[in-house]
Amino acid sequence: MVTVFKTNVQCPAKAVFIVNGLLSEYPAFRINFDLEDCDRILRVEGNHIEINGIIASLQNHGYLCEELPY
Template sequence: MNVKKISVNRNIVEIFKTNVDSRKLASKIVTDLNQLYPNYRINFDLEDCDRVLRIEGNISIDMLGILNYSRNNNIQIVVIDK
């Protein structure tokens, strides 16, 4: 009997409400966070009323690190409860 292993990707996604109001600032934040967390997929939806920051990781997301980054850079980033 041939047993085939199935790998399941369990991506973690966190969505944040922000006060980011320009593409330039959003781009800087994505660049900064990609340097800190190269394995995350990070993007903004500035068209959304909450100006959403979306972060996806394979195993976990460093919530404390993200929130510290926002505090250190005077950016409002608040977790949106799912």
């Protein structure tokens, strides 16, 4: 399962920091950013993705994050 989120993360270093933090919480997932996309996409691939937990994690770091529909 792949879930895609729209964010306002712009800095590549911050994106790496966020990905590393998410991977420490969800080590079985594949997680990456596409900062070149206008929606600053965060992609999460795995089973039983905790959408609200991922959104809350980014919000705790001061970023906007919302799930994009398929």
